[in-house]
Amino acid sequence: MNLEQDKNTDKDTKDSPENPEVTNEESTAEEKSEAPEAKEEEKVEEPVSSEQEDEDAAEKEEPSSEEKDEVEEVAESENESISANEEEAETEASDSDADDNSKEYYSKILSKIKEVLETKDWGLISNEFSNLSLHIGEGPEPDEESKALLKEFDELRSDFEERKKAHYEELNRKREENLKKKKELLKQFADIVNEEKWTATKEVSQIKNSWDRITQIPRDEIDALNERFDSFMKEFDSHKVDRLVKKLEKEEDNLTLKLLLLDKMEALNKRSDDSKADFKALTKEFDDLHSQWRKIGRVPNEKNQMVWDRFNAAEEAFNQLRFKNDKAYREKIEKSLKKKKKLIAEAEALVDNENIAKAARKVNKLHNAWKKAGNLPQKDENELWDKFKSATDAFNEKKSENIDVLREQEEKNYDKKLQLIEQAEEIQNTEDFDKGHQKMQSLMDQWKKIGPVQRKKSSKIWKKFKAAMDVFYERRRDHFKDRRGEEKENLEKKKEILSKLNELGSHEDPVKAVEEAKKLQEDFKNAGYVPIKSKNKIWKQYREACDVIYERFRSSGSDLGMERELASEGVEPADRKQVIKLRKEKSAIQKDVSKLESESIQYEEAKTYFKPTNKGNKLRDELQEKIDKVGEKLDTKKQRISEINRTLRDLMSSDEEEE
DSSP: OOHHHOOOOHHHHOOOTOOTTTTTHHHHHHHHHHHHHHSSSSSOOOOOOHHHHHHHHHHOOOHHHHHHHHHHHHHHHHHHHHHHHHHHHHHHHHHHHHHHHHHHHHHHHHHHHHHHHHOHHHHHOOOOOOOHHHHHHOOOOOOHHHHHHHHHHHHHHHHHHHHHHHHHHHHHHHHHHHHHHHHHHHHHHHHHHHHHOOTTTHHHHHHHHHHHHHOOHHHHHHOOOOOOHHHHHHHHHEEEEEEEEHHHHHHHHHHHHHHHHHHHHHHHHHHHHHTTTTTTHHHHHHHHHHHHHHHHHOOHHHHHHHHHHHHHHHHHHHHHHHHHHHHHHHHHHHHHHHHHHHHHHHHHGGGGOOOHHHHHHHHHHHHHHHHHHHOOOHHHHHHHHHHHHHHHHHHHHHHHTHHHHHHHHHHHHHHHHHHHHHHHHHHHOOOHHHHHHHHHHHHHHHHHHHHOOOHHHHHHHHHHHHHHHHHHHHHHHHHHHHHHHHHHHHHHHHHHHHHHHHTTTTOOOOHHHHHHHHHHHHHHTOOOOOHHHHHHHHHHHHHHHHHHHHHHHHOTTTTHHHHHHHHHHHHHHHHHHHHHHHHHHHHHHHHHHHHHHHHHHHHHHHHHOOOOTTTTOHHHHHHHHHHHHHHHHHHHHHHHHHHHHHHHHHHHHHOOOOO
16 A cells, blocks of 8 residues: 555545544554555655544544543554554565565666677776676675575676686787788888889788788887888889889880781791691791790780780781691691581580480580590681580570479489399399309490489499499409419410410411411410409400411412412412402302392292282382393303303313302
8 A cells, every 4th residue: 555545545534424433543553554665655745644634523523531432442452453563564565675676786787787798898898897896885785586696797707707818818819920920021021122122013012911901919019010111111112113114114125026026927927828838847936936925025005905916817817828728737627627516516406305414414525525626726716616605505504494304304314223223233142253244234334324313312323333233243253263273274375375376477478377376366265264463464465466467467468378279289370360360250259149149039039929910010020120130140140150160270270160
């Protein structure tokens, strides 16, 4: 109950006829019981005294003497009860208010410091901790809850002090590091000035930028360092004019040199306009001039475009003359041009390829092929490259627009490769290593033909597929370990065969050498496996030995063996060439006869499918016409064979039948 409520209650009591027994003491007791609350209210209007109100009421209605005595007894009894209750209530209210005030006071302090800690301003936080510590010293006596708040405050302060200490230690360390950096920059600057590198503008600019970026250093070093740096900068800038003059002079010298080279290039082009010109020497000379041009520095800016235009024109003119008059260069350029046009056509076709996944993989291959296709004259190279890039860009745009289709195709490829993995895992434990090897190779070929999958899945499934293959081939190697002894024996056999083949390489009769080599080759093939480490070496030696034998046979002519055969039969040397020629002709005619006979049989069989009719059959007649023509050709060729046979009999003077 507050003071305003007390006032209203007193007024009601005074005016009401139902409360004639209210006394001055009771009113005073109520006023005392509410006094502590009145102290907490600010700007509360002072209530009218209850004693004054009672006196006014007494004047209006004076009670009798008996009523007075009765009222006094009741009031006295009630006053004792009210006084005890008031004392207890006052104590409880006082304690409750003090506790609430203490908790609220320290809560505000804790909230304030937490708010300030968010600022990260070390100075502000330090000042605030000091100020709030003073407030804590002047604050009310803390209760248990307030002590917990103060403990949290102390913990925050301790944590802050530790972090502040670490911060300033790190700051001092950083300042020392920055001091070292600035001293190092000063040393670099001093070296430039002492060595009079007045053209090192770029280096000085870098030093200046680095210097400006370094800000925090010990205060007692700032002035001395800046003063020394400024002195170096002034000295360096003082030579700027001289440096610029020298730079302009150098550019003028470069211009003179480049103009001289341009004159030489243009004179060389005049000498190149000749179909008999030595372009090997001319190209070397032009490349040398080109190299010198690249080594010469800048020219005055206003002349730069002019000299480059002349240079590009001279280079293009030389390439055109070389293409015109140098056949080897022209063939090389045309070959590269053909390759690149083909690559452009393939790139353009990718846009219409339904298999976007495979086409996407092919784009990368086309780019690699373009790099290897050779260079063209710059103008042609730029023109073709623009077309090629436009085609690949168009495909990439299509790929982006159809990314869902691409993902679907990649997923199908993924499923196919999973099936191959399953097959490989089935084969990996087979005991038939020869068939297993063939199947594994077949799976590998199929794997390569299947299009790509998503990159994030590609590596994983490849490792799984390869793991199955590795298991098989590891088992296969273990299996063949037991055969190593046999393989060593096979190696010795093959070495013996190889030795004989090497001897045949110098045989006097290349024909007989080939005949014997064929037998040895069969023996080599049937000798079996050799140790894997010797396989490639022995095979290489075998191929080289065989190449020597067959090369000698080819270089000696294919008729050499036949001449020896005829000589052994007693044919005269003068007739041997003619016999060989006739035999070759006969052999060729016999092949034609065999072919014609096969055709005739096919026509006869086809003819049986058409029955003759009264009206005739056009297709049957056409077949009969072809049969007749084939028959005529056969008769002619057989007649020629007979003539050859008669001639051969006469030449060889024997009864040998050639039919």
